[in-house]
Amino acid sequence: MANTHEIAAEHLRSAYNSQAIGPMREFLDPTDVDGAYAVQAINTRHWEKQGRRIVGRKVGLTAKAVQQQLGVGQPDFGVLFDDMHIPDGGTLKASQVLQPKAEAEVAIILGADIDGADITRDQVAAAVSEVTAAIEIVDSRIADWKITFADTVADNGSSAMFVLGDTKKPLDGLDLWTCGMAMEVNDEVVSLGAGVACLGHPLNAATWLARILSERGEPLRKGDIVLTGALGPMFAISPGDHVRASIGGLGSVSFTYEDDRK
Numbered sequence: 266m267a268n269t270h271e272i273a274a275e276h277l278r279s280a281y282n283s284q285a286i287g288p289m290r291e292f293l294d295p296t297d298v299d300g301a302y303a304v305q306a307i308n309t310r311h312w313e314k315q316g317r318r319i320v321g322r323k324v325g326l327t328a329k330a331v332q333q334q335l336g337v338g339q340p341d342f343g344v345l346f347d348d349m350h351i352p353d354g355g356t357l358k359a360s361q362v363l364q365p366k367a368e369a370e371v372a373i374i375l376g377a378d379i380d381g382a383d384i385t386r387d388q389v390a391a392a393v394s395e396v397t398a399a400i401e402i403v404d405s406r407i408a409d410w411k412i413t414f415a416d417t418v419a420d421n422g423s424s425a426m427f428v429l430g431d432t433k434k435p436l437d438g439l440d441l442w443t444c445g446m447a448m449e450v451n452d453e454v455v456s457l458g459a460g461v462a463c464l465g466h467p468l469n470a471a472t473w474l475a476r477i478l479s480e481r482g483e484p485l486r487k488g489d490i491v492l493t494g495a496l497g498p499m500f501a502i503s504p505g506d507h508v509r510a511s512i513g514g515l516g517s518v519s520f521t522y523e524d525d526r527k
Contacts, residue, residue, distance in 0.1 A: 343422025
């Protein structure tokens with residue numbers, strides 16, 4: 266089985282910046298959680314050996330509707346690497362992605378380590394140093410986004426890049442439950458949502474992540490960035506698009522999608 270996981274991991278790596286591949290059913294049952302995370306871990310170790318540095322984690326599948334669509338009852342997570350970060354107002358290049366979509370999220374930055382399988386939301390909140398608006402650019406190495414739970418987990422949570430807002434605030438005084446979100450593409454609103462759409466509260470998603478990672482022996486550390494999950498529907502983007510997300514209390518964050526393949 267380990268060899269099968271290695272082969273699956275290699276297939277996914279080969280798809281980056283080239284051509285999407287078919288679903289992973291040849292290697293993974295659609296609901297094989299352990300196998301999917303094993304494939305993700307193989308590629309994480311591979312990329313670390315290549316010099317990429319882990320700077321945090323992303324939580325996905327935080328919307329109940331998406332969980333139901335994929336037949337699962339829990340979120341998933343992926344790894345954030347340093348070279349996935351785009352500065353606020355920066356540029357996403359078409360050569361970096363295959364079939365990207367944008368989604369607006371609340372990002373937290375930790376000011377302390379979090380370790381413990383029974384960690385509470387209050388303890389997670391106490392460890393938060395800063396909060397900011399974020400856009401995650403999700404992508405899939407699986408053709409046409411025809412993904413199962415195992416596909417997206419193995420594929421590092423269908424991750425690509427992320428943008429953090431320049432405005433960062435302490436958690437104290439923020440209302441991350443009722444905060445509204447509007448995401449615009451070329452000045453047209455394409456997605457609306459609120460903090461409550463993210464597992465009932467973005468800190469719920471962060472707490473779930475902290476517990477899962479502690480159980481795996483990979484606890485969150487001081488300085489880690491956590492993308493807590495989408496506040497509204499994701500939106501497929503095309504070269505030339507300017508994307509901006511605004512979240513109540515946190516301001517705005519933006520990027521431009523540029524075609525550099527000409």
